[in-house]
Amino acid sequence: MKRSEINQIITEAKAFFEEMKFELSPVALWSPEELRAKGAEVQEIFDCGIGWDLTDFGFGDFKKKGLLLFTLRNGSLADGRYPKTYAEKIMIVDEGQLTLTHYHWNKTEDIINRGGGNLILKVHNATEDDQLADTPVTFSKDGVRHTVAAGSNVKLEPGESITLTPGLYHSFWGEEGRGKVLVGEVSAVNDDNSDNCYLEPQLRFPEIEEDEPPVHLLVSDYCNR
Numbered sequence: 001m002k003r004s005e006i007n008q009i010i011t012e013a014k015a016f017f018e019e020m021k022f023e024l025s026p027v028a029l030w031s032p033e034e035l036r037a038k039g040a041e042v043q044e045i046f047d048c049g050i051g052w053d054l055t056d057f058g059f060g061d062f063k064k065k066g067l068l069l070f071t072l073r074n075g076s077l078a079d080g081r082y083p084k085t086y087a088e089k090i091m092i093v094d095e096g097q098l099t100l101t102h103y104h105w106n107k108t109e110d111i112i113n114r115g116g117g118n119l120i121l122k123v124h125n126a127t128e129d130d131q132l133a134d135t136p137v138t139f140s141k142d143g144v145r146h147t148v149a150a151g152s153n154v155k156l157e158p159g160e161s162i163t164l165t166p167g168l169y170h171s172f173w174g175e176e177g178r179g180k181v182l183v184g185e186v187s188a189v190n191d192d193n194s195d196n197c198y199l200e201p202q203l204r205f206p207e208i209e210e211d212e213p214p215v216h217l218l219v220s221d222y223c224n225r
Contacts, residue, residue: 058203
């Protein structure tokens, strides 16, 4: 992805958050220069991946396959300095914009429609060799247990949520004709480097062509800060 495209996506995201009256922390508004100028007091941001994150999964078409998110809080499984055992993200999912089929080995998460359009999830159980099982899928939706056929679509209207347990394959997108969706995630500690199993080959973090300076650093920029 070009940095200019990433900057534009983040600018549009900030406008949507404002439209939806979702307030980001001041950290989200720091420029790269402001963040780099901080000292040891912000090490948790770098170590736990707090901040802006987006991907086109390596397909080069963000509107078709992609996701924009901001990690609001997170702990670390590898470092006792950060005692949080939970994480929270806020995401924007556009109409028809696909987040690829994946599951987590360790993380349980709630995916929450915080407002806007409807979110559609397709669900499967995983087989032992990480393929799609044809067995019925059982999950909790706002505390109510449901069982559906493999490959079923589950609709989340604003205010609704679904609990996704380890080994439950899921993909999601915004329902056509209903507008962008503000999506929350509340989960156990998040580790995108070791806890994602994707059904198809992809790049979780984009390769970036630096055609202009970044408006904000992505969490994937932190290693080069």
